[in-house]
Amino acid sequence: MTGARFKRVRLRRPDLRIPFPRRFAARLTGETVVSVTRRAKYLVAELSSGETLLMHLGMSGWFRVDRSAGGRATAPPGLHDHVVFEMSTGAVVTFNDPRRFGFIDLLTPRQLTAHPALSTLGPEPLSKEFDASSLAMACRGKKTSLKAALLDQRVVAGLGNIYVSEALYRAGLSPLRPASTIATSSGKPRQAAHRLATAIKDVLIEAIERERNPSYRAGRFRVYDRENEPCRTRGCGGRIRRRTQGARSTFYCPSCQR
DNA sequence: ATTGAGACCTGTCGGC
DNA sequence: TGCCGACAGGTCTCAA
Numbered sequence: 001m002t003g004a005r006f007k008r009v010r011l012r013r014p015d016l017r018i019p020f021p022r023r024f025a026a027r028l029t030g031e032t033v034v035s036v037t038r039r040a041k042y043l044v045a046e047l048s049s050g051e052t053l054l055m056h057l058g059m060s061g062w063f064r065v066d067r068s069a070g071g072r073a074t075a076p077p078g079l080h081d082h083v084v085f086e087m088s089t090g091a092v093v094t095f096n097d098p099r100r101f102g103f104i105d106l107l108t109p110r111q112l113t114a115h116p117a118l119s120t121l122g123p124e125p126l127s128k129e130f131d132a133s134s135l136a137m138a139c140r141g142k143k144t145s146l147k148a149a150l151l152d153q154r155v156v157a158g159l160g161n162i163y164v165s166e167a168l169y170r171a172g173l174s175p176l177r178p179a180s181t182i183a184t185s186s187g188k189p190r191q192a193a194h195r196l197a198t199a200i201k202d203v204l205i206e207a208i209e210r211e212r213n214p215s216y217r218a219g220r221f222r223v224y225d226r227e228n229e230p231c232r233t234r235g236c237g238g239r240i241r242r243r244t245q246g247a248r249s250t251f252y253c254p255s256c257q258r
Numbered sequence: 259a260t261t262g263a264g265a266c267c268t269g270t271c272g273g274c
Numbered sequence: 275t276g277c278c279g280a281c282a283g284g285t286c287t288c289a290a
Contacts (some may be wrong), residue, residue, distance in 0.1 A: 017266075017285080041284075059283040060268080080268095099267045101284060117285075144261060153285085161283065225282095247263055249282080 001033045001045060005088035013082040017058060017103040024106055028085075040121050040157035052112045058101025065093040074159065121157040127199050130156060132197045135182070136189035142179035144229045146196075147245045149179035156200065162224045163203055169223045171199035174257045223251040231247045231256060 006173050009025040021027075032048040045053040064081075069092040077084060083104055095104060113119065115123040122138060123130040138155040139146075149166040159167070168175050173182075173192055182193040189197075210220060222232055227242040231253040238255035 058285085060265090097267095098269065099283085100269065142260085148261080151284090238275085246261090 001085070001087060001091070001093060002036050003033065003089075005032045006030065006085060006092065007088050008084075009083040010086075011082070013079055015099075016082060016097070016100050017056075018102070018105060021106050024253040027106055028053070028105060037120065038152055040124075041160075042118065049225045050108075050109055054105045054107055054112075054115075055095070056102050056104075056117075058097060058099060058103070059094065060099040061097035063103030064096060066092045066094070110192045112187075117153070120154050122153060122155050123157060125156050125158060130197065130200075132189035132194040135197045135200075136193040137183065138189045139179040139193070140187040144179055145175060145245060146173055146177050146179050146182070147250050148177035150200075151246070151248070158204075159200065161209055161248050162221065162258065163200075163207065165224045166222060167196065167200045169199075169252060169257060170203060170243070171195040172257055174254075175252050223253065226251060249255045 006028045009028045011020060011025060014020060015078065024078055024117050027049070028047075031051070033047040033053075034048055036043065036045045038044065041056060043055040044054070047053060067090065069086075070090050072086060072092070077094070078096065080096050080098045081094050082097055085093040085095075086247075087093060095102070107115065123134055132252075135156065139149050142149055144152075146168060147164055150159050151161065165175065171192070173196060182190055182196060184190060193222070207220075221238050226240045229239040229240050231240060233253065233256045236253065236256050240251055241254050242251050244250070
C-alpha cells in the first residue's frame with residue numbers, strides 16, 4: 001500500500017469493534033499512503049493528508065491482497081469481508097475478520113497524539129529502550145502478578161496471552177509472583193528482571209523467525225496449551241499446569257518457575 | 259490509582 | 275449425526 005492511492009473504499013459492515021468515523025470512505029479516497037508501520041499490535045498507515053489510518057487485527061482479522069485484480073474487486077466479497085480498499089496500483093486489499101474484534105479507524109493528527117491506548121504504550125520489546133532496567137522500573141511497586149503486568153501494554157507493548165506464558169517459562173519465573181519482586185524498592189533490576197527481559201526478546205525473535213520459516217512449525221510452544229503434558233526442561237519431570245489469571249488461561253511449570 | 263473481572267464476537271471442539 | 279455449551283484471543287469498560 002505504501003505509495004499507493006485509495007481509489008475506492010467500501011465498507012461492508014459498520015459494526016466492527018469501534019464504529020467507523022464519520023465520512024471514513026470520503027476522507028480516505030484520493031489520499032496516498034506515505035508509510036505503513038507497526039506499533040505494538042496496531043498497524044499504522046500515514047496518509048498524505050496528515051491523517052492516520054489505524055488498524056488492528058483483533059483476534060481473527062487479516063488482510064487479503066489481490067495484486068492482479070486490475071484495481072477492481074473482481075470476485076464478490078466473501079463472508080466477513082468488512083472493508084475493501086481498491087488501490088491506484090491495481091491491488092485490492094480486503095480486511096476480513098470473522099470475530100470482529102479488530103477495527104479500522106481514521107485519526108486526525110490531534111486524535112493520534114491523544115489516543116488513549118497508543119499514547120500510553122510501553123516500549124517495543126525488541127527495541128533498545130526495552131531492557132531489564134525499563135522493565136524493572138515499570139514493575140516497581142506493582143501489586144499485581146507478573147502475568148498481569150506483562151499483559152499490560154503500558155509495561156511492554158505487544159505481548160499477548162500466549163507469549164507472556166512462554167516468556168515467563170523461559171525466564172524461570174512464576175506467573176503468580178508479584179511483579180514488584182523483579183525490582184528493588186528503588187526500581188533497580190534484580191536478576192529476575194534481566195532474565196525476563198532477555199526471555200521476552202528471545203521468545204519473540206524465535207516466533208518471528210518461525211513465521212518466516214514454515215519448515216519449523218512443530219512444537220512451537222513450550223507451555224501454552226500444554227496442560228498436563230511433561231515439562232521440557234531437562235531433568236524437571238514436572239507437568240505443565242494451567243490456571244486462570246485475570247479471566248485468562250496461564251500455563252506454567254510449577255517446579256521450574258519460581 | 260490500581261487491580262480484577264466481565265463483555266464483546268464467532269468458529270471450533272468435546273461431550274452427550 | 276447433530277446439538278449445545280465451553281472456550282479462545284485483545285482491549286475496553288466498569289466496579290471494587
